[in-house]
Amino acid sequence: MFDVVVVGADGSTTAKRAVEAATEMAKMSGGVLHIVTAYEPKSRQENYLPDAFRHLTTEGETDTLLQDLSFIPKREGIEFKLHEVLGDPAEALINKATELNADLIVVGNRGMRGARRVLGSVPNSVAHGAPCSVAIIDTSE
Numbered sequence: 748m749f750d751v752v753v754v755g756a757d758g759s760t761t762a763k764r765a766v767e768a769a770t771e772m773a774k775m776s777g778g779v780l781h782i783v784t785a786y787e788p789k790s791r792q793e794n795y796l797p798d799a800f801r802h803l804t805t806e807g808e809t810d811t812l813l814q815d816l817s818f819i820p821k822r823e824g825i826e827f828k829l830h831e832v833l834g835d836p837a838e839a840l841i842n843k844a845t846e847l848n849a850d851l852i853v854v855g856n857r858g859m860r861g862a863r864r865v866l867g868s869v870p871n872s873v874a875h876g877a878p879c880s881v882a883i884i885d886t887s888e
Contacts, residue, residue, distance in 0.1 A: 749773065750779065751781065752769050752779070752849065754766050754768075754781070755784070755873075758812050761887070762886070770823050772853065778825075779825075781849070782816050782829050782830065783832060783840055783843050784809045784831060785831075785833070785836040830843055837872035841872075841873060841877055841878065844878055849878070849879045852879060852880070853884060854881065856883050
């Protein structure tokens with residue numbers, strides 16, 4: 748039923764629950780899970796830096812996060828792929844789902860904050876812009 752499942756995640760406990768739910772959905776349908784995290788560039792305003800070095804990303808943080816989350820589908824023995832995407836979290840999920848011709852996008856229902864946020868107000872944006880079905884998982888603690 749769901750051959751390609753895309754899930755958005757950040758470093759929070761609630762996002763981990765969304766990944767766990769997406770893993771179960773992919774496992775039940777024999778699909779491939781795509782774990783996506785988005786990051787936005789950080790700007791540094793030090794005057795001594797040339798313009799080319801003023802924009803730094805949290806790419807290293809997202810790589811570590813994705814490696815940590817990869818243990819969830821590994822443990823269940825399902826095929827998965829990890830994606831780091833530069834940009835707005837909702838747009839990143841929608842664009843990645845479109846690119847992958849996804850059957851399902853899974854997001855948590857709780858907003859996230861902080862440098863590694865992915866979900867923020869994403870559930871609403873994804874539900875309105877998704878090219879496929881959307882599952883909004885109750886990730887309350």
